[in-house]
Amino acid sequence: MPQHITYTVSPFTPAALAEALSNQWVDAEATRRRQHFYYFAEYLGHEHDGLGARTIMVESPYLSQSFLDDYADYYARGFTAYERLCKRVHFFREAFDQAALEVALLDPQAGGELWNSYLGYIVIKPLPARQIGATLLQPYQPATDKQRAYPARRPYEINVLGKQLRLETLIFQEQDNNVSACATTALWMAFHKTASLFHTTQPSPYHITSAARNLFYRRGRTFPSTGLDHTQIGEAIQSVGLVADLTNYRQAAEWGADSEAAAVVLREQLRGAKGLIYAYVRLGLPVLLFILLDEREERGHLVTVTGYRLATSRTQCPVELALTSDALDRLYVHDDQMGPFARYGFTDDGRLLTPWPLDDWEPAGPWHAYRRASLYSIFVPLTADIRITYEQVFRQTVLFEQLFAGTIQERADVVWDIYLDYSNHYKEELRQRRPVEGEPLRRILVSVLPKYVWVARATLQQVALLDLVFDATDLHTGFYCLLVNVFEPLRDSLATWLGRDDFRQQLLAAPKFDPRFLPLLLRGLQVPVAEDV
Known part of the structure; x- marks a missing residue:
């Protein structure tokens, strides 16, 4: 005979959270003395940019795949019979009661605001300590005065009593000191x-x-x-x-x-x-x-x-x-x-x-x-395909930056953005932002590039001036810069500077400039490459 899932709904309060995070081994009073309780109470609460949860829904029993793997490999082999089924605690920004949840479950046209307010869940493992299991929660929300970014996330498909939801986050759990520290x-x-x-x-x-x-x-x-x-x-x-x-x-x-x-x-x-x-x-x-x-x-x-x-x-x-x-x-x-x-x-x-x-x-x-x-x-x-390191790209960028000593009066205000990227993402970003137009943009988009590239972007007052594009898969003993893409408004003035023989000779003689950048610059600007380079 199949076992049925039980579920209860309650308003989000510290007392309700402590009860939800407890189990048969660790009661609510002991839970309230733990660091995790205070962290989750603030993280899910309404202050300090918390997620603003208003409702808790507790689902039991829940079969957690991550705990089941460890249970089969370790916990099931001991004499004490620990449970293999967990409970799952869900959080919502919307305030609702049990009756409203029943309507949302049974009527596919209802419950839009309820499901849209879903914040994620915490799995509670049936262990005598370290009971916080697989956890999927939304990150802190964007704020007008805070440029937050959470790139190390991935999409997770979540089934809540038959309702399919999707959350962009990264899984979390507490160490249990048995199979993991x-x-x-x-x-x-x-x-x-x-x-x-x-x-x-x-x-x-x-x-x-x-x-x-x-x-x-x-x-x-x-x-x-x-x-x-x-x-x-x-x-x-x-x-x-x-x-x-x-x-x-x-x-x-x-x-x-x-x-x-x-x-x-x-x-x-x-x-x-x-x-x-x-x-x-x-x-x-x-x-x-x-x-x-x-x-x-x-x-x-x-x-x-x-x-x-x-x-x-x-x-x-x-x-x-x-x-x-x-x-x-x-x-x-x-x-x-x-x-x-x-x-x-x-x-x-x-x-x-x-x-x-x-x-x-x-x-x-x-x-x-x-x-x-x-x-x-x-x-x-x-991945082993990414061979060039951040430090190597940083050192190469320092050698290139000498170019700005004679071409940009506000050189001290130039800021470099150095990051690893997919070449396809990089091209799509340029196609959308269009820091350069026409044939120069087309030449960049049709360039053959490796899957992973390093980008060193020079900006002045948040306006992109140029990009150095490095082959992230190259040999560390080589010169791994592939492209120098120059953007407006620097493009015309830099082409004028580089068109002068005296400036090119001065640049090549500079002790901190790597001369291997010069032909890449000239090709990117479509300036004829002279014999001296």
Whole structure:
């Protein structure tokens, strides 16, 4: 005889949320003492840009595929009989009662506002701890004064009591310390997006931990999991058919935590890290940050970057190359110990500002007391086809930027936007924005390009001046710039400058200019290429 789904509807309140997130092992009172409860209460609430939920609907039982995989591989093999079925908690922005839900379920012409207000769900696993399972929630909504972007999302089809809904987000769950610790969970979330980007596998947390293996560089065992080190994280990334692009960062303790030298280096490192994170996440790639919440104890934590926010005004930096990523003032991070799209900021001394509390967790404590963290390393899970790195493109752009020394009076105001892209996306963007018209645009659109390209775009007062287009699949020992696309209003003036023999000779003699850019410039401007180039 088939089992029936039960469902209850209640207004969204802290008490109702605590009850909904509890299970037979963890009651509502214990749930209210957990960090996740306070995070979700704020995230789903009506303050601090919350999603504004007004209704909770609890569905039980629910067969969660992600939990079922781990249950079959691990939990079912123990003596204690844990349940294999979960419950699912849904959230809506619209206020409604049980009767209104019944009408929306039975009448396909009714319930439009109800279904359109759907915010997502949280799965509650039947475990004695770490019960937050697969979670799909909308990100923070766009705001007129906040340029938020969440590229590392994908579409999910959701069936709510027979009603098909669609949500653009990235899956989240809490580590359970049995089949997965924070690193495994961060990888699991990232692999949900890389699977759709690169058509790679999407393993369960159990299989990620198993693939990482215990290489016995430290004590412990594979299961129960106590966490992954850097080598194991790399092993897990390679196990799904990707390569791990790893960048390590020096720590303040190497100079003395309070020294001015440490502060200078940390600020420089953070600026470079912002550029790297922005360049990859803009494509939709989730970036993994390994952070130290306590440098003295080396308490490491792995989180998954899913989005970012750009400040409306960029702080002027006394540097050679001003970047769009300098305006990055917020990261949106899937932090398994907090929740999805957790807000990470930056400090003036080159560290990260996390949503973690400063001291031992106190439920009544203020949320503004955030803990600082040090950036230890960054992992980017990439297809092996992408060989050229952000740092290589940045260095090439620095060599090209010397061109502006003699052609643009406002050179100090030129800002470079460096990012990874699909060549087809790049062409479509130019076709829509039309920074150049006619034959020059046609020549760009019919250019043969690799699937992945790096773009370094020079802008002046948010107007695109030119693009350097690099082959992201090229050999790192080569010169991988393919095109220099010059746009209006720079096109005519730059063609005039480059048409002068004396300026070309001056440019070729400049110690910081790579002469291999010159023929690309001339071809892009359709200026005859002289023998000297």
